Structures are given as C-alpha cells and as structure tokens.
Amino acid sequence: MTLTDADRAKFAALADRLIPAYRNMPAASAVDVQHAMLDLALQARPELAEDFARGLAACSAETPSESINALFRQDHAAFGAVNLMAVAAYYMTDEVRRLIGYPGQESPPYDPHETPGYLLDGSLERVVRRGPLYRPTPR
Amino acid sequence: MSGKTGGAARRDEPVDVLIIGAGPSGAVAARALAAAGVSVVALEQGHWLDANDFPGRRREYELVAQKRWHPNPNVRDLPRDYPVETSASDINPLMYAAVGGSTTLYAGHWTPFLPSDFRVKTLDGIADDWPFTYEDLLPALEEIEREVGVSGLPGNPAYPPQRAFPTPPLPIGKAGQKAVEGLDKLGWHWWPGTNAIPSLPHNGLNPCARRGTCMTGCPEGAKSTVNITFWPHAIRDGARLVTGARVREIEVNERGLATGAVYIDENGRERRQRASVVIVCANGIGTPRLLLLSRSARFPEGLANRSGLVGRRLMMHPFSAVLGVFEDELDGWVGPFGQLVESFEFYETDTSRGFVRGAKWGAMPGGGPLGVTSFVGSQIFAADEGARVEDAWGENLHNLVARRFNHCLVYGIIGEDLPENSNRVVLDPDLTDSDGIPAPKLLYKVSENSHAMLRFHVARCTEAVEAAGAIETVVVHQVRDTGWHLLGTCRMGEDPATSVVDPWGRTHDVPNLFIFDGSTFPTSGGVNPTATIMSVALRQVRHLIAGRRLQEAA
Numbered sequence: 001m002t003l004t005d006a007d008r009a010k011f012a013a014l015a016d017r018l019i020p021a022y023r024n025m026p027a028a029s030a031v032d033v034q035h036a037m038l039d040l041a042l043q044a045r046p047e048l049a050e051d052f053a054r055g056l057a058a059c060s061a062e063t064p065s066e067s068i069n070a071l072f073r074q075d076h077a078a079f080g081a082v083n084l085m086a087v088a089a090y091y092m093t094d095e096v097r098r099l100i101g102y103p104g105q106e107s108p109p110y111d112p113h114e115t116p117g118y119l120l121d122g123s124l125e126r127v128v129r130r131g132p133l134y135r136p137t138p139r
Numbered sequence: 140m141s142g143k144t145g146g147a148a149r150r151d152e153p154v155d156v157l158i159i160g161a162g163p164s165g166a167v168a169a170r171a172l173a174a175a176g177v178s179v180v181a182l183e184q185g186h187w188l189d190a191n192d193f194p195g196r197r198r199e200y201e202l203v204a205q206k207r208w209h210p211n212p213n214v215r216d217l218p219r220d221y222p223v224e225t226s227a228s229d230i231n232p233l234m235y236a237a238v239g240g241s242t243t244l245y246a247g248h249w250t251p252f253l254p255s256d257f258r259v260k261t262l263d264g265i266a267d268d269w270p271f272t273y274e275d276l277l278p279a280l281e282e283i284e285r286e287v288g289v290s291g292l293p294g295n296p297a298y299p300p301q302r303a304f305p306t307p308p309l310p311i312g313k314a315g316q317k318a319v320e321g322l323d324k325l326g327w328h329w330w331p332g333t334n335a336i337p338s339l340p341h342n343g344l345n346p347c348a349r350r351g352t353c354m355t356g357c358p359e360g361a362k363s364t365v366n367i368t369f370w371p372h373a374i375r376d377g378a379r380l381v382t383g384a385r386v387r388e389i390e391v392n393e394r395g396l397a398t399g400a401v402y403i404d405e406n407g408r409e410r411r412q413r414a415s416v417v418i419v420c421a422n423g424i425g426t427p428r429l430l431l432l433s434r435s436a437r438f439p440e441g442l443a444n445r446s447g448l449v450g451r452r453l454m455m456h457p458f459s460a461v462l463g464v465f466e467d468e469l470d471g472w473v474g475p476f477g478q479l480v481e482s483f484e485f486y487e488t489d490t491s492r493g494f495v496r497g498a499k500w501g502a503m504p505g506g507g508p509l510g511v512t513s514f515v516g517s518q519i520f521a522a523d524e525g526a527r528v529e530d531a532w533g534e535n536l537h538n539l540v541a542r543r544f545n546h547c548l549v550y551g552i553i554g555e556d557l558p559e560n561s562n563r564v565v566l567d568p569d570l571t572d573s574d575g576i577p578a579p580k581l582l583y584k585v586s587e588n589s590h591a592m593l594r595f596h597v598a599r600c601t602e603a604v605e606a607a608g609a610i611e612t613v614v615v616h617q618v619r620d621t622g623w624h625l626l627g628t629c630r631m632g633e634d635p636a637t638s639v640v641d642p643w644g645r646t647h648d649v650p651n652l653f654i655f656d657g658s659t660f661p662t663s664g665g666v667n668p669t670a671t672i673m674s675v676a677l678r679q680v681r682h683l684i685a686g687r688r689l690q691e692a693a
C-alpha cells in the first residue's frame with residue numbers, strides 16, 4: 001500500500017482525535033505515528049489494508065473530528081482499521097514506550113536456584129500446613 | 140505389525156504404523172514406537188517451525204498476535220489450517236497446525252488431572268468414571284514430565300505426592316506475588332505455577348528467558364513443545380515425518396481392517412500411505428472429522444462409529460477471566476505467560492455451590508499496552524454506539540493505559556466441562572479446507588453447570604484480587620475465543636455400545652485402528668489437559684508395543 005504525504009498527514013490528524021496530547025503523553029502526530037510506525041503496523045496486518053484505505057478515503061483532513069465520528073457510526077470495519085493502526089503505531093514508538101515504562105518483550109535475567117521469597121516468608125508453609133486438598137481415588 | 144522393519148521408510152512404502160497428526164500425542168507415540176524398532180510414518184498437515192519464526196522479539200509482536208499468530212484458525216485463515224464452522228457453537232475452537240500441533244501456541248500450564256477427575260461417577264454421581272485411575276497413569280506422567288522438562292516445586296497439597304519435577308520453579312514475579320498476597324490473606328490454596336517451560340537447559344530446550352510471548356510461540360526455544368523434545372529423538376530412531384500432508388481418509392479392506400490413509404501432499408497430489416496399524420492423533424476436532432470423512436459401505440456412518448458417538452460429547456472448558464488492577468507496578472510484560480501461581484482451592488465438588496465439579500485458576504501477567512485494550516480474545520475496551528470518538532478514546536485511552544498497563548494481574552479460570560451427546564462435531568455440508576476436504580462444524584452450548592460454575596469462580600477470583608488490594612476489577616465472562624482444550628469426541632470405555640475406543644485406545648470396531656489424543660477422554664477434568672493427553676498416549680503406546688505380536692493387522 002503506497003501512501004502519499006497527504007494520506008499520512010490526514011492519518012496524523014485522525015490519529016490526534018483518537019490520541020490527543022494529555023498530561024505527560026504526547027499527541028499521536030508528535031511521535032510521528034504517520035511514518036515508520038504506520039508502515040510497520042500496516043506491514044504486520046496486510047489484511048487490514050483495504051479497510052484502512054477505505055477509512056482514510058472517507059475522511060477529510062480539514063474536518064478530522066466530523067470525519068472520524070462519521071466513520072465510527074457508518075463503517076465499523078474501516079474505523080476499526082484506522083483506530084488499530086493509530087493505537088498500535090503509537091504504542092510501538094520508543095518515546096511512548098519510554099513514557100509508559102514498557103521496554104518491549106525483553107528477557108530479564110534471573111537465578112533459578114535462588115530461594116524464592118515465598119519459602120523465606122512462611123507464606124507457602126501456611127499452604128502446606130493446611131494439608132491435602134485432593135480427594136483420593138476411592139478404593 | 141512385525142516390528143522387524145525399523146529404519147527410515149521410503150516415501151509411501153508400507154510401514155508398521157501410520158500416525159496422523161504430529162502434536163504432543165502423535166509425537167509421544169512415534170518416539171516410543173521408533174525406539175522399539177517399529178517402522179513409523181507420521182503425516183502432518185502443518186510444517187516445522189523454529190524459534191526464529193515466532194514474533195515475540197519484534198516490535199509489532201502484539202499486532203501480529205491478533206492475526207497471523209491468533210489461536211483461532213478461522214482468524215488466522217492460513218492455507219495449512221482447516222476452517223471450522225462455528226455459527227452453532229458458543230465457543231470457538233483454538234488449535235494450530237504444525238509439528239508440535241496446538242502446543243505451538245499453548246501457554247504451557249502443566250496441570251495433570253487429579254485423582255477425582257478419573258472417578259467423577261463414583262465420587263459425584265455424574266458422567267462416567269475412566270477405565271483407569273490416577274495411580275495407574277502416574278508412572279507415565281512422571282516419565283513424560285522428565286522429557287518435557289517441567290518446572291515446578293514439589294509438595295503441592297492439591298496433588299498426591301509424586302516424583303520431583305526435573306527443573307526448579309520459574310520466578311512468580313511481582314504479579315505472582317500479588318496473587319499470593321490475596322490468597323494468603325484468605326487462607327486459600329495456592330502454589331507456584333507448574334509449567335511445561337524449563338528453568339534450566341533440558342532435553343534440547345533453553346531455559347525460559349521470561350520474554351512473556353509464550354502464546355505466539357517461544358522465540359527462545361524454551362517453551363516445551365514436541366518439535367524440540369520428542370520428534371528429533373523419534374527421527375533419529377528411524378521415524379519418518381511427512382509435513383504438508385493432509386489426510387483425507389483412512390481406508391479399510393474387505394475384512395474391516397484399516398490399511399492406511401489417503402493424503403494430499405504439498406503439491407496437491409493425492410498419495411496413499413499403507414500401514415499395518417493406524418493411530419489417529421489429530422485432536423478432539425480433527426480426529427472425529429477424519430473418522431466421519433472415512434465413510435464406506437461397511438462403515439456408512441463413519442469409521443469406528445457403530446456406537447454413534449464419534450464427534451459427540453465435545454468438551455472445551457468454557458473460560459472466564461478476572462483482571463485485577465493494582466497501584467503497584469507488576470512488570471506486566473514479563474513472562475512466563477504460563478501460570479505464575481495456580482490455585483485449586485475450589486477444585487473439588489461442593490454441591491452447596493449449586494453445581495458439580497470445579498475449576499483451577501492460573502494467575503498470569505497482564506501483557507503489553509495493546510493487550511490492555513483487548514484481552515484474551517475479547518474487546519474490553521470498546522465504545523458504545525452513541526459515543527463520541529474523542530470521549531471513548533482520547534483522554535480515556537491515556538487514562539486506561541496509565542491505570543492498567545503494568546498494573547494488572549489476570550486469573551484465568553479453567554472449569555470442568557461435562558460431556559453431553561448434543562455437543563458435537565459434524566461435517567459441514569459446504570465449507571472445505573484448501574484441499575477441498577469437508578470442514579468440521581461444531582454444535583456446542585455452554586451447559587447450566589458451566590454457567591453456574593463460572594459465576595461462582597468469577598466471584599471468588601474477584602475476592603482474591605480484592606484481598607490483594609485491587610483498586611479495580613474487570614470480569615471477562617465466558618470469552619468466545621477460548622476453546623483451547625478439545626476433548627471427548629471419541630470416548631474411551633469398555634462397552635462398544637457406549638464408547639468408541641477401548642481402555643487402551645483401540646477402536647472397538649476396527650481392531651488395528653487406534654486413537655491416542657484427547658478425543659478419548661471420558662470426562663474433561665477442570666485443568667489444562669496436555670500433561671494428561673501425553674501421559675495417556677504413552678500408556679496406550681506402551682501397551683500396543685508390548686502386545687504387538689498379537690495385534691491383528693491388515
């Protein structure tokens with residue numbers, strides 16, 4: 001799917017209606033959702049290209065609020081695609097991830113031989129002391 | 140079955156044993172047979188996958204999890220899947236077609252059936268007892284656990300004593316610790332989660348790296364799946380595994396014995412694999428589908444279906460979840476996405492609750508930021524028809540992510556589903572797979588017992604997260620995309636009039652046709668079934684090997 005600069009600008013305007021600046025969080029366009037992250041999102045979900053293109057075509061960059069609300073009421077699939085692309089692109093950006101404290105699916109080190117806290121603080125001991133729960137096989 | 144023809148068979152050359160399906164049950168059978176010197180061919184419609192195929196390390200991971208790696212084959216819509224007609228089912232079945240089968244996407248919760256699960260008729264007066272007991276199966280379970288590399292802590296009072304697990308438990312993390320706080324306060328049972336995910340290198344598996352993307356395939360080669368743990372051994376011992384091979388029909392001869400199967404290969408060519416013994420391991424939907432497809436003059440209602448029970452008694456474990464939101468940060472994206480903590484507090488029957496049998500809870504982390512807006516297959520964040528987009532999303536979205544992302548703990552409730560003849564798999568008259576083979580259709584209604592059970596457990600789970608200090612709770616009741624356990628559709632029993640296979644997995648009607656997957660389960664337990672599926676497969680294949688000179692062959 002090839003997007004023109006005008007398409008990207010329109011998408012950014014729509015995305016800002018869904019994700020405006022708020023407290024410490026930037027608006028969608030401020031983290032550039034309309035470029036690399038939109039491309040990545042569309043590439044990840046090629047089956048949404050049609051709905052997305054239809055949604056974009058139905059909207060106007062001049063009246064983003066009216067457009068996105070009309071789309072929401074009239075074409076659920078197209079609205080869903082535009083919405084998902086905006087939200088996904090937004091939360092894939094480094095800046096937003098830094099702000100919400102999400103490092104991505106990392107692999108934090110751990111020591112499997114370390115004694116777990118529940119063995120030290122007595123909590124598991126209490127479970128054991130309450131005794132077996134299972135009903136044995138009837139003989 | 141001669142047992143003398145070990146070593147790799149050439150393409151389409153007759154073999155001792157043909158296995159259909161290369162998931163956990165097929166792999167257990169293949170490995171044991173190949174080790175015993177029996178010639179084996181397995182046919183699998185899917186392909187080999189490896190760690191690099193899975194999206195967990197990529198930025199767009201959460202987006203592809205909702206489509207390419209979705210557990211519902213109808214959503215994925217890949218040519219290797221068969222579609223399932225679900226318009227008459229309350230629940231969508233989930234599965235995956237690959238070497239490793241549905242465990243490609245499983246969460247790895249390792250929860251063997253309990254003693255009472257094998258005796259529900261005797262103990263609770265419902266459904267049927269199994270033809271064997273927990274104790275009968277235990278040696279097979281312990282052997283399987285070694286191979287699988289289960290991680291866990293021994294001594295769980297929910298189970299009778301057994302051999303220790305081969306690797307220590309995984310860290311329960313901050314989310315697991317939260318779960319413990321609530322359960323400890325209430326004096327309810329909990330135990331650090333037992334998972335099919337080793338914490339140390341084991342049998343070709345890497346130790347879990349806690350990446351938390353288990354349900355889209357493990358990119359670290361850590362989650363235990365048989366493409367890593369069983370098939371390499373089976374192949375080394377001479378088993379041949381043909382992938383991209385979709386079986387259309389099991390054939391029989393004039394004596395009513397199975398002679399092998401017809402399959403469509405990758406290039407759309409029809410082929411025939413002959414064998415002395417056929418074992419079906421295609422799961423609770425794929426197996427009855429194949430038997431129903433295999434109609435002949437001798438078996439007009441489908442193969443091995445004289446009882447009329449093939450496809451009936453489908454059990455899928457209707458599922459609800461409770462999400463607790465906390466002030467504290469809980470490292471919501473850190474794995475495993477197996478179970479951090481499990482609870483069996485309300486597992487056994489107490490009729491004063493208004494239903495029979497019970498459920499197991501598994502505590503899991505909340506997932507990434509997109510997961511906060513949609514959750515185990517259901518949209519928990521969607522606007523009302525009349526809403527303004529800016530009000531439904533906008534600040535609302537920012538607040539939602541700030542409140543829930545990294546602050547969630549999720550309890551998944553797996554409850555026992557009782558067998559009913561009306562819940563069934565049939566063939567759809569119109570829908571087909573990419574090879575033109577009729578697709579299965581499900582007729583399935585969630586029972587009153589399940590409704591009551593889930594209501595009760597949701598209420599208790601809510602108390603558990605509240606006791607842990609939850610500031611908000613969200614109930615996701617009876618999620619549709621949660622048919623991950625496919626059981627019961629070719630019931631095992633002594634009586635040919637009321638069961639499809641005998642206590643050793645041999646079909647009553649066709650003496651050289653066997654079923655080793657979860658379709659044979661007389662009842663479903665209230666736990667994730669793979670530990671028991673693999674143990675039953677091992678028990679059955681050992682018996683087949685021991686008696687092989689007596690086995691009647693085509």
Ligand SMILES: Cc1cc2nc3c(=O)[nH]c(=O)nc-3n(C[C@H](O)[C@H](O)[C@H](O)COP(=O)(O)OP(=O)(O)OC[C@H]3O[C@@H](n4cnc5c(N)ncnc54)[C@H](O)[C@@H]3O)c2cc1C
Nearest residue numbers: 160162163164184236240241245246247248386425667669
């Ligand atoms: C999302 C998800 C999460 C799960 N989580 C858990 C969990 O945490 N714990 C747990 O215990 N279980 C879990 N399960 C269930 C678990 O995956 C299954 O119990 C297990 O895979 C069953 O093994 P099987 O060999 O019987 O069937 P499968 O693994 O389904 O394998 C059957 C194989 O047969 C092949 N096949 C079918 N029909 C044909 C045909 N006509 N021709 C050729 N090949 C065919 C299929 O392609 C498939 O590979 C989960 C499942 C899913 C989908």
Ligand code: SF4
Nearest residue numbers: 347348350351357474
């Ligand atoms: S949590 Fe462990 S098993 Fe799950 S995907 Fe990560 S490394 Fe694999």
